[in-house]
Amino acid sequence: MTKFDPSYEESVSSIHNRLFFRLFQAGNTLDRQTTKTLGITTVQWAVLGALSRPQASEGMSFSDLAEYLVVSRQSLDGVMKRLERDGHAHRITDTADRRAKNVVLTEKGRTFWEALQPKIYEFYRQSLEGFRFDDKVSLVYFLNRLNEGMGDVDLEKENVTTRTPGSSRATAHK
Template sequence: MTKTQPSLTLSLLQAREAAMAFFRPLLNEHELTEQQWRVIRILHQQGELESHQLAHLACILKPSMTGVLSRLERDGLVCRRKGVEDQRRVFVTLTDTGQTCFESMRAGMEANYRKIQMQFGEDKLDQLMSLLNELKRIEP
């Protein structure tokens, strides 16, 4: 019997789950899904984005992004507007409530990152981030 390679994709998913275990309690406390938090965080960092750019950066499929944005808009956390010259273009930005939500979660999220860093080690975490950034740049 030949030995199979360890599964890169499965290992990445398992590592993601291990990392998310630190963050899910805070997300649940604020009644946010992981996808909603990714959108809030990206909009906080980037400012207004076109919905397709936001979907790409947040790793959310466009059909799913529609539902995520609808719920965030319903809750007053984001605002969508159509492009002036092209009505098909949709731009998304955080509202003041969305900014406040981000700020109210920032300290807790940073504390969770510190917990991971303490357990995993700063050098190893830096190395992991560097390797993951390299992996993101490879072409199929």
Template sequence: MMAKKRVATDNAADAKMELANRLFFRLYQCANMLHKTGTRAVEAEGLTTQQWAVLGALSRPTVANGMSVGDLARYLMVSRQNLTGLIGRMERDGHVAVVPDERDRRSRLVTMTKSGRHVWEVLAQPKIRAYYGEVLGDFSINDVTHTLHYLLKILDNMKRLDDGAAGETAATDLE
């Protein structure tokens, strides 16, 4: 009896790992397709999905006065190094400006320019909404809600792993 239980448990664990592999591979494919098809949706405005994400982050009313590069990197979950190059290109294109933080002169804030806001609100938003409509056209509100719920659970677990790895790195650095 015990051997049958162990086999059933092993089979369930194997099945879960197989499903996990398929899930993460599909997430990988979705990320790649988001980059490819999302960029195509906004390329006429001179944007990529990464720039779309930056403008989206900066368009939130809570950050109307801008965000530090570090805060923006944390919000987007990218490295400061990757973000710095992206911000430089966006600054060159007139979408964002990098200005000293009046509260802390050592810090710099990334803000959306008037031109960037026009690109975001007038040119890109209609295309982004159309893109969402095409991608999620056969999803019900419940489908979207459940998908978002599970993606947030995965993201929270990944953040916990990342935070643990950062803690391990810091502990190793202290040795």
């Protein structure tokens, strides 16, 4: 099988499809399991984790937090409303720009986050039980590369070649 062989293209397409479907499944499993075992959603977990970092000890802007987490402002707003309702975080007006809001972890939120740590580490341990250390390092490396690649996707740029699944004919778009 060569890369000019139609069956090569089909098998590459098939592995790409399976890879992205497995990522989809892993994300959904993570969502389901964190809610069930930790009592918080993955986005709440990510927000609390981001705000608990030393570099965010004074909080961070709402926009920077949304960008850091790679979530929409609307999605983050809904999560923030729940975290504010529970007393884990709050928004304050930026002193330099009265239109901007900063997000700060409350003392209750910090205590909650610290109390979650043993469960989180046990979650990690059990999830990655079958992985060697080098496997984990490699997985982080490849997920970083995939994330960068997805960030660079531009289906509108010149000379994008598309293939119809099952077809060996490429169409270049200019």
